[in-house]
Amino acid sequence: MNLCNAPSNFRSHRVGLLLRAAALLPIALAGGSALAAAAPPTLINAPIDESSLVTLPGNTRPEAIGANDLGVVADSLPIQHMQLLLRRSPEQAQALDRVIDALHDPRSPSYHQWLSAVDFGRTYGLAPADIRAVTAWLQGHGFRVNGVATGAATVDFSGTAGAVRDAFHTEIHRLRVKGARHIANMSNPKIPAALAPAIAGIVSLHDFRPRAQYRRVQPKYTFSESGQTDYYLTPSDLATIYNFNPVFAGGVTGKGQTIALVEDSDVYSAQDWAAFRATFGLSGYVDGRLVQLHPAQAGVAGNCTDPGVNADDIEAILDAEWASAGAPDATIELAACADTTTTFGGLIALQNLINAPAPPAIVSVSFGECEAFNGATANAAYSAAYQQATAEGVSVFVAAGDEGAAGCDPFLNAAYNGIAVNGFASTAYNVAVGGTDFDDTAANTNSSYWNATNFLGFSSAKSYIPEIPWNDSCAGSIFLHYTGVSGGYGVNGLCNSTLATQVPIDSTAAGSGGPSNCVTGTPAGTQQITGPGTCAGAPKPTWQSGVAGLPNDGVRDLPDVSLFAANGFWNHAYLVCYSDIANNGASCSAPPNLWVALGGTSAATPILAGVQALINQKTGARQGNPNYTLYRLAASEYGAGGSASCDSSLGNQVGANCVFHDVTQGDNVVNCYGPFDCFGSDSNDYGVLSTSSASNLRAYGAETGWDFATGIGTVNVANLVSAWSGN
Numbered sequence: 001m002n003l004c005n006a007p008s009n010f011r012s013h014r015v016g017l018l019l020r021a022a023a024l025l026p027i028a029l030a031g032g033s034a035l036a037a038a039a040p041p042t043l044i045n046a047p048i049d050e051s052s053l054v055t056l057p058g059n060t061r062p063e064a065i066g067a068n069d070l071g072v073v074a075d076s077l078p079i080q081h082m083q084l085l086l087r088r089s090p091e092q093a094q095a096l097d098r099v100i101d102a103l104h105d106p107r108s109p110s111y112h113q114w115l116s117a118v119d120f121g122r123t124y125g126l127a128p129a130d131i132r133a134v135t136a137w138l139q140g141h142g143f144r145v146n147g148v149a150t151g152a153a154t155v156d157f158s159g160t161a162g163a164v165r166d167a168f169h170t171e172i173h174r175l176r177v178k179g180a181r182h183i184a185n186m187s188n189p190k191i192p193a194a195l196a197p198a199i200a201g202i203v204s205l206h207d208f209r210p211r212a213q214y215r216r217v218q219p220k221y222t223f224s225e226s227g228q229t230d231y232y233l234t235p236s237d238l239a240t241i242y243n244f245n246p247v248f249a250g251g252v253t254g255k256g257q258t259i260a261l262v263e264d265s266d267v268y269s270a271q272d273w274a275a276f277r278a279t280f281g282l283s284g285y286v287d288g289r290l291v292q293l294h295p296a297q298a299g300v301a302g303n304c305t306d307p308g309v310n311a312d313d314i315e316a317i318l319d320a321e322w323a324s325a326g327a328p329d330a331t332i333e334l335a336a337c338a339d340t341t342t343t344f345g346g347l348i349a350l351q352n353l354i355n356a357p358a359p360p361a362i363v364s365v366s367f368g369e370c371e372a373f374n375g376a377t378a379n380a381a382y383s384a385a386y387q388q389a390t391a392e393g394v395s396v397f398v399a400a401g402d403e404g405a406a407g408c409d410p411f412l413n414a415a416y417n418g419i420a421v422n423g424f425a426s427t428a429y430n431v432a433v434g435g436t437d438f439d440d441t442a443a444n445t446n447s448s449y450w451n452a453t454n455f456l457g458f459s460s461a462k463s464y465i466p467e468i469p470w471n472d473s474c475a476g477s478i479f480l481h482y483t484g485v486s487g488g489y490g491v492n493g494l495c496n497s498t499l500a501t502q503v504p505i506d507s508t509a510a511g512s513g514g515p516s517n518c519v520t521g522t523p524a525g526t527q528q529i530t531g532p533g534t535c536a537g538a539p540k541p542t543w544q545s546g547v548a549g550l551p552n553d554g555v556r557d558l559p560d561v562s563l564f565a566a567n568g569f570w571n572h573a574y575l576v577c578y579s580d581i582a583n584n585g586a587s588c589s590a591p592p593n594l595w596v597a598l599g600g601t602s603a604a605t606p607i608l609a610g611v612q613a614l615i616n617q618k619t620g621a622r623q624g625n626p627n628y629t630l631y632r633l634a635a636s637e638y639g640a641g642g643s644a645s646c647d648s649s650l651g652n653q654v655g656a657n658c659v660f661h662d663v664t665q666g667d668n669v670v671n672c673y674g675p676f677d678c679f680g681s682d683s684n685d686y687g688v689l690s691t692s693s694a695s696n697l698r699a700y701g702a703e704t705g706w707d708f709a710t711g712i713g714t715v716n717v718a719n720l721v722s723a724w725s726g727n
Contacts, residue, residue: 135148211368231460264312265310359389405700493688548640660715671689
């Protein structure tokens with residue numbers, strides 16, 4: 001639209017390992033599900049001795065320190081719907097990963113023979129005797145057991161702060177953090193050693209919430225004052241730029257598909273979704289609909305209640321509208337549960353969806369928290385949920401984040417905690433979605449890619465547009481080149497100039513990416529830092545290989561694939577119909593140039609979920625983890641040295657047969673201060689985020705093939721759907 005002036009560290013069992021793992025491999029049955037032949041082993045084999053305890057590490061927030069402490073809460077404080085994450089045996093864990101690989105291998109007899117939640121729980125959950133022992137122990141400490149998940153991954157229980165202290169040997173305290181009140185446990189919980197083989201930890205004993213991965217429009221450097229035109233995206237522009245139109249014209253529009261959006265708020269008004277579609281020409285896709293639900297789970301009493309409308313309603317409507325833009329005939333299922341005392345409502349919604357008899361084929365998650373702050377148990381909980389989803393054939397898309405490689409430093413003027421990634425997105429079982437911007441404004445080529453007037457559906461984009469990593473920071477190389485300043489750091493650097501104090505270019509707003517580095521373990525020190533301590537990254541998945549540029553680092557690397565996600569710095573953003581005027585919304589009866597404009601990987605994520613709906617419709621089947629196919633196709637396109645014809649910088653001259661656009665210019669480097677992964681900073685001046693504090697090794701630059709800034713790049717939707725389906 002043209003707007004002018006507008007858990008892998010288990011010990012091995014040498015005896016019987018191969019036989020037991022082999023027995024757990026699935027066999028394809030006539031009914032189409034994959035079942036295992038062996039029952040789960042019993043893990044709790046010793047008497048429960050309350051005097052013999054083990055600590056569950058990585059179960060505290062970094063803010064739970066003396067400087068923030070306001071004292072212990074009352075013993076009577078109710079804490080509803082806590083979750084105990086259960087631990088499967090090492091043999092089960094190894095077998096399950098092999099099963100998931102086989103489910104995605106066209107050469108395997110188990111290919112696409114997805115498990116049900118019941119099958120999953122019976123085979124890869126705890127033995128019934130272990131579950132009885134765990135629940136009896138909880139009840140013996142005064143907790144109410146609300147139920148055990150169908151997939152046998154979690155126990156939902158409620159009680160009081162006093163019961164938590166007595167059972168888990170940790171106190172819940174009141175905290176004041178940056179002016180806000182919170183509660184959190186002050187030390188890692190402990191459990192009897194006899195239970196340790198069956199319990200991974202408590203998912204959360206605090207009320208710090210994950211953040212939605214969107215950004216409102218960023219004020220621009222000179223553009224507003226110079227009469228520069230804003231080119232904001234409409235669904236028609238999206239369809240032109242990423243080549244949706246041939247797919248839509250062929251009748252592949254998401255019909256018969258469901259995209260589940262995981263939320264913790266209802267939308268402010270369902271009419272906003274309808275107004276968005278009507279304004280931008282999507283209402284002609286008559287099968288598209290929005291459904292709001294609060295999914296329950298059989299056997300787990302009352303864990304999902306209607307959250308109503310809260311501050312995350314803008315994320316909910318953003319997801320709903322742009323998922324619909326990607327698949328206009330799909331059913332958009334907004335699954336929202338209220339946050340409990342210590343559990344994120346979105347996690348409850350996700351778990352209830354995948355434990356249902358008929359889970360959705362596609363899930364989109366637009367929230368996140370960095371691995372170190374999320375904690376080892378919460379990281380494991382998301383991994384476990386996505387793993388079960390994958391075994392059931394569910395495709396999970398997760399926003400990589402909006403802080404460049406500084407995942408622990410959202411919404412700040414500069415990074416302090418070093419390199420970190422989103423723990424919601426760094427599992428082996430989801431697609432991590434990164435973010436790009438368009439390079440036409442910086443290159444002064446707007447007229448080559450945008451019409452001077454709007455057409456049907458307020459469209460104005462002419463073609464595919466060269467892309468760069470989304471980056472609002474003064475440290476970004478594209479912006480440095482634009483201003484003619486040689487560097488972002490040091491006394492003469494742009495980030496320390498008078499200009500940086502006059503306009504908001506000192507920012508961590510950028511598309512996120514980086515290596516997993518703290519999915520387990522605990523950071524060192526008592527402040528909010530990401531390493532080193534005992535932190536370790538998630539192991540590199542089997543499918544993350546074969547693509548030029550992928551580092552041989554042994555850990556999960558983010559993102560996987562990207563789409564446009566910028567929030568206006570270079571004059572581009574997404575338009576959203578959000579009529580909650582009391583929360584800075586706008587009337588949707590006004591022209592779209594007066595609507596809310598947003599960016600963020602939480603916009604790119606539901607769109608890619610929409611693309612998956614097109615693929616599922618075309619192939620007639622759910623696909624499980626899309627990364628198996630995405631990386632295979634990328635390896636074919638890029639080979640060992642990349643593809644010159646698919647370089648995004650070619651813009652409207654990019655190869656017509658490219659499945660991916662290889663983003664090779666720019667970076668997601670942000671400015672920083674402090675001792676962690678920051679080069680060139682001192683007590684007075686900002687530095688730049690770097691993989692070394694001793695030299696400038698930018699974190700991270702766009703490169704040929706895969707890179708930490710944009711993954712394998714962005715997509716040509718028509719070519720992706722065709723390549724996926726084989727025609």
